Amino acid sequence: MNNIIRHGEVILKTTTLPKEAILKKETNKYIVAHSESGHNHVLKAIDLSKFKVYTWNGETYIEVLEMATLLHEKTGKDTHTPHKIIPNIYKVVIKKEYDYFLKAIRNVRD
Amino acid sequence: MKKINKLTSEQEARIPEYLNKWVAVASQPLDREKTVKITKELFGEDKTIIVAESIQNSIDVIKFISKGKKIEYNSQLSSQLYSQLSSQLESQLNSPLYSQLRSQLYSQLRSQLDSQLESQLESQLYSQLESQLSSQLDSQLESQLNSPLYSQLRSQLNSQLDSQLYSQLDSQLSSQLYSQLYSQLRSQLDSQLESQLNSPLYSQLRSQLNSQLDSQLYSQLDSQLRSQLYSQLRSQLDSQLESQLESQLNSNIKYARYTTQYWLTWLGFYDYAKMIGVKFDEEKLQRMNEIVTAIPTIISLGQIMIVIENPKCRWEDQMLHNDQFPAIEWKDNTGIYFLDGVNFEKELWQKVISKEMSLSDIMKIEIADQRTVALKYNPQAIIKENAVLVHKDERNNELYLVENSEINEITESPKMWFLKMKCPTGRIFIEGIEPAFAEANQNATECQAELCGLTKSEYMSMKMES
Numbered sequence: 223m224n225n226i227i228r229h230g231e232v233i234l235k236t237t238t239l240p241k242e243a244i245l246k247k248e249t250n251k252y253i254v255a256h257s258e259s260g261h262n263h264v265l266k267a268i269d270l271s272k273f274k275v276y277t278w279n280g281e282t283y284i285e286v287l288e289m290a291t292l293l294h295e296k297t298g299k300d301t302h303t304p305h306k307i308i309p310n311i312y313k314v315v316i317k318k319e320y321d322y323f324l325k326a327i328r329n330v331r332d
Numbered sequence: 333m334k335k336i337n338k339l340t341s342e343q344e345a346r347i348p349e350y351l352n353k354w355v356a357v358a359s360q361p362l363d364r365e366k367t368v369k370i371t372k373e374l375f376g377e378d379k380t381i382i383v384a385e386s387i388q389n390s391i392d393v394i395k396f397i398s399k400g401k402k403i404e405y406n407s408q409l410s411s412q413l414y415s416q417l418s419s420q421l422e423s424q425l426n427s428p429l430y431s432q433l434r435s436q437l438y439s440q441l442r443s444q445l446d447s448q449l450e451s452q453l454e455s456q457l458y459s460q461l462e463s464q465l466s467s468q469l470d471s472q473l474e475s476q477l478n479s480p481l482y483s484q485l486r487s488q489l490n491s492q493l494d495s496q497l498y499s500q501l502d503s504q505l506s507s508q509l510y511s512q513l514y515s516q517l518r519s520q521l522d523s524q525l526e527s528q529l530n531s532p533l534y535s536q537l538r539s540q541l542n543s544q545l546d547s548q549l550y551s552q553l554d555s556q557l558r559s560q561l562y563s564q565l566r567s568q569l570d571s572q573l574e575s576q577l578e579s580q581l582n583s584n585i586k587y588a589r590y591t592t593q594y595w596l597t598w599l600g601f602y603d604y605a606k607m608i609g610v611k612f613d614e615e616k617l618q619r620m621n622e623i624v625t626a627i628p629t630i631i632s633l634g635q636i637m638i639v640i641e642n643p644k645c646r647w648e649d650q651m652l653h654n655d656q657f658p659a660i661e662w663k664d665n666t667g668i669y670f671l672d673g674v675n676f677e678k679e680l681w682q683k684v685i686s687k688e689m690s691l692s693d694i695m696k697i698e699i700a701d702q703r704t705v706a707l708k709y710n711p712q713a714i715i716k717e718n719a720v721l722v723h724k725d726e727r728n729n730e731l732y733l734v735e736n737s738e739i740n741e742i743t744e745s746p747k748m749w750f751l752k753m754k755c756p757t758g759r760i761f762i763e764g765i766e767p768a769f770a771e772a773n774q775n776a777t778e779c780q781a782e783l784c785g786l787t788k789s790e791y792m793s794m795k796m797e798s
Binding site (some may be wrong): 225226227228229230233235294301302303304305308317318319320321322326327328330331 | 439459648649687704705707708743745748755756757763764765766767783784785787790793794795796797798
């Protein structure tokens with residue numbers, strides 16, 4: 223069964239890693255959804271462990287090897303509470319919306 | 333030299349890299365020593381170079397340089413304003429309000445002065461009369477004490493009384509006589525005082541004093557009021573002049589400054605072209621690079637050259653955009669506001685991002701691009717006034733349909749579908765749904781799952797949500 227985590231406009235969905243996926247980086251901190259105002263959604267490894275970030279076909283995949291935390295770099299009442307992320311392969315999905323003015327689907331910006 | 337007709341896929345893939353590189357150059361802080369050196373090379377070693385932190389800072393610098401000369405800065409404007417000042421002053425002095433104020437002040441002051449005058453005159457008259465009557469009293473007393481009757485009485489008693497008694501009697505008689513005479517004369521004094529206060533002489537005196545008093549009072553009042561009014565008007569007009577001069581200065585700076593930043597697009601293009609094999613005159617290209625990166629924006633004030641520091645730029649989807657800060661922002665936090673690449677004045681930008689605008693407020697915006705962005709950022713305005721609730725699910729997702737309204741005409745969308753939801757943080761979000769999908773799936777859960785990139789069952793199985 224899929225494990226699905228929603229953190230604001232960010233959705234992490236367990237999946238299998240596509241064979242053609244390209245390893246972009248191994249890191250202990252990764253901005254899953256960037257915010258110009260600095261309120262990024264960030265995946266952070268616990269302790270000194272690292273996780274792997276892959277891309278394929280315009281999508282991002284993360285291989286979490288040790289327990290990590292998904293948190294919101296923001297303070298105040300609008301802050302999304304942190305989630306513990308258990309080891310698995312996750313596909314990063316950013317929530318979409320339809321823009322009637324652009325007549326196009328685009329990522330939700332928070 | 334071989335002409336390049338087609339990019340390889342590897343070359344094409346590197347376009348975003350060059351785009352990002354040169355967009356980043358536009359936000360690089362200046363190397364100020366280099367800026368001063370290159371500006372002097374271009375404009376002359378005798379020039380004074382100032383690097384301003386922002387456009388606002390450059391305006392402040394210019395105001396500082398021209399301080400004390402602000403009136404001379406635009407003599408036509410200042411003479412126009414001071415003629416306005418005189419005219420306003422004259423008009424206010426002749427206004428009913430001024431007359432009323434003058435009359436009220438006069439009445440108050442007059443009443444105070446009358447009372448003082450009355451009291452002073454009374455006191456003076458009383459003192460004069462008292463002195464006169466006191467002298468009469470003494471004289472009458474003396475005269476009575478020396479009268480034949482008094483002598484006779486005294487003589488009769490002399491024979492009966494001894495010298496001690498004589499002395500006591502003399503004293504008692506004197507005292508009684510004085511007391512009687514004083515009472516009579518005091519009564520006369522009061523009567524005379526009353527009579528003099530009502531006499532034509534007193535009236536004349538009072539009238540003369542009144543007239544002098546009026547003249548002095550009006551003169552003082554006029555002078556004080558005129559001075560106060562002048563001071564108020566002068567202060568208002570000075571502030572008006574300052575504001576008009578600043579506005580002119582801002583406008584002049586807008587047109588007097590030269591921005592080289594758009595040349596960065598060419599530098600980026602040449603840089604990329606070099607990478608794919610185009611040959612350049614390296615020396616000239618290098619010089620162009622130095623000038624454009626060292627002097628992004630410059631204002632020339634004769635001997636003084638002001639170079640403005642690069643701002644920080646905030647981009648989203650390759651458009652200048654930010655809903656929390658100016659999308660173009662200088663170090664001193666001043667900046668230029670953009671949403672989706674559309675420029676806004678700060679006040680309107682604040683209204684738009686507040687997400688509390690009504691549809692009528694939005695429709696009043698004259699610039700179409702701004703109106704479109706305002707509508708996009710205020711979907712609650714559309715929902716509130718036009719929408720019909722189509723479906724609500726157990727997770728409180730609400731699907732709305734908007735049709736036959738002005739907004740449908742503006743967006744050329746006969747049907748607009750929106751999902752309203754409450755985020756776990758408590759905020760309300762309203763997001764558009766692709767019309768074909770919503771038409772086919774008129775269900776709030778289906779639509780929410782679609783926006784989340786999930787199937788309906790995946791969405792319903794989601795437990796971790798924040």
